[in-house]
Amino acid sequence: MTRTWITICIALGLILFGLGVFYYKAVMLSYPITPSQTVDSWYIEFSSNIEPKSRRNKDALEFALAKPRDNENYVVTNLQMFAPEFGVEDDSNARYEFTKRSLVGSETILLRFNIFAIDNPTPIKSADVKIDDQYRKKNRISNPDDKIVILYEKIDEIIKEAKDKSAGPVSYTKQIIKILDQDKSSQRFLIEEMGVSSREAMIVKLLGASDVKARIAHGFELQDRNNNLDIVTWVEVNDGKAWKRVAVSPAMSSLENYYLWWVGDHDVFNNAESVRYSYTLSSKANRDGSLTREIWMQENRNPVLNFFSLQTLPLEQQFVVQILVLIPLGALLVSFFRQMIGFQTFGTFMPVLIALAFRETGLGYGIAFFFGIICVGLIARAYITKLHLLMVPRLSAVLSTIVLFIILMMLVTKDMDISLGISVALFPVVIITMFIERMSTMLDEKGGLDAAYGFIGSMFVASVIYIFVLSGYTIHLMFVFPELIFVSIGLCLLLGRYNGYKLMEYWRFRQIKKATS
């Protein structure tokens, strides 16, 4: 048997295996082939590092972490908590209590859960909040000292102005916040004199003084693919029927898509004064429809398939794997364009990497940016070549020039409304430098024309990969059906034994026929 036939057999085997598993999962187990259009569930991961504030503090620790719970808009499922170094008490519904005799180094607490949006929000009975009426007229001290008098006057002044301009509890709260925003000095004064720790707490006290039921709420925005979410704080007021959200800072525009995590005037960790902590909060929209719900609910019909399911990985790894599964497809496309069409590209991997860089800059800006950088690189190189430098130091000098140019671009675009400046992260810079290096080597070895073809080819293939491979649809397909990588390998093997003409060779040899006639 010749090499070609052996290759074809192996390739067909791989392709059939991949397609078989795909068929089984898609048809027999009805895994979703397309991503669901509406997102109604999210993966959330909260991981926190706890370390003692001082090394000498050997006191026993006791602190609490707010527990994610169902609320009127969302249901929490599959809640998992990992804190192997702590004693954990989970009897209350609202929080985890952590205890430890003494904390020596830094320890991790990990919380992982899924959130589903409820179609018809139903009011949920939450613990009743008493109105914080410390500053109501009837509760005020009769013989206050001067400072308290000023405080009372200030409160009355704000209440009066806000009442004047508002129609209900929500607009009333908004007016109060607006007044406070305009008058930073009295805001500082109020926080200080009331002896509260935060602006939100002060607002709740102001609302209480005018008999409005209010509470401090904390939560986060449900986003797709964000591994650096912030926990934000807002104020909720009760209009008699339900709790209404009011943003306390102009930066928070709409609170509609926020998950309410906990209520009260404390941070995510409560009583945690003796420790220092930092956290990362990640969220990812779940577009896999019923599939993951099935996995989470542990109704596994096939434990083997579920073991190989990428949805069971931790979130941060899922972000990486989502890209990783696309690389074989990108490489396959590069092989196709090179072997069958006849494009020249810089290396095999380069167009895939460029496509990944486009993810950060967008296609239009990305190509323009690459083009600009290449021009600068070539000008720099053209001059440096005259100096007759050795190759490696010469490339280093060219790269340094390009880094300067990138920094310049960032500075120039900083004030413009172009996302380019920010989005040129470290990763694309590395790719660009590699690109320049390959381009320079090609220029050296094969001349300008070939380098230009290589540039055009690389950009074209990278754009195709960006458009077709890095699309939401393909990401979903490859992520849910990673067995398709076998198909990709099979096709690569077949391409590797393709000895027919490249499309461009019909063009290259077009003259041959002419001369015969």
Add this chain to the structure above:
Amino acid sequence: MIFKRSNLKKRGIVGINERNLDFIFAKNKRKFYPYADSKLATKRLAESVGVATPALIGELNWQYEVKRLVELLDGRTEFVIKPDRGSGGNGILVISGILPIGYKKSSGSIASRQDLQFHCQNILSGMFSLGGQKDTVVIESLVKFDPVFEDISFQGVPDVRIIVCDGKPMMGMLRLPTKRSDGKANLHMGGIGVGIDMDTGMTNHAVQFNHYIERHPETGHLFTNRQIPGWKDMLDIAVKMQVASQLGYIGVDIVLDKDLGPLVLEINARPGISIQIANNRGLKDEVPIGESV
């Protein structure tokens, strides 16, 4: 229109994929590549089978040896300095005479002794070798070109490339430098390829950048119907080199010296496929097809 697959196939045209898979991968074993990649190795190989090459004046392997250059060149007026593993004709310095002010380069400009030494240092540090690996300087005596191709070449070095496969010469091409190709005979840099009839050694079609042309763009002379002197000898030389190198499919580059006759310049383990256009026929017309074991 360009999809007329059958035409190319019928003519036995070999594409790049097929060249790689069925000729280079199948017939050329990696361990024999050095015979083609290193000019010194090629030279020794040629000597071993009694094929002439330009005379070796000396070689330099280390930076400290560069001082020996003057001593090596003592009394020589015509010589070539080239990198052992250079590619695409880069780094080749041709000196055609000595003037009181320095060495006369073939392009007409003057190089000082320091310039020559600097050039050697660059070669040694890998400036002209693929991937920047450390290289060796090769100094050869200058070929005195047979004037037979003078009116159809511009500066530079005209040579004859013969493709040999498994002991059989397949195709030949006269490669002529132009102004465009900067004195180099490489086709993809703008050199001109002229097809040669295998039986008679007469030139037929000429191509530049994959287009047929009739006259040399600089000299204006016709390419066709010229007899290659000593054609049969060249074919013999090419076959000898192929057999000796143990590479199954190579291109042999031969220059014609007016005193010494044909000399092998280098051999190429990955010869290009444009030669088919110059000859207006496909390689597979002639090459026995089939994979080696």
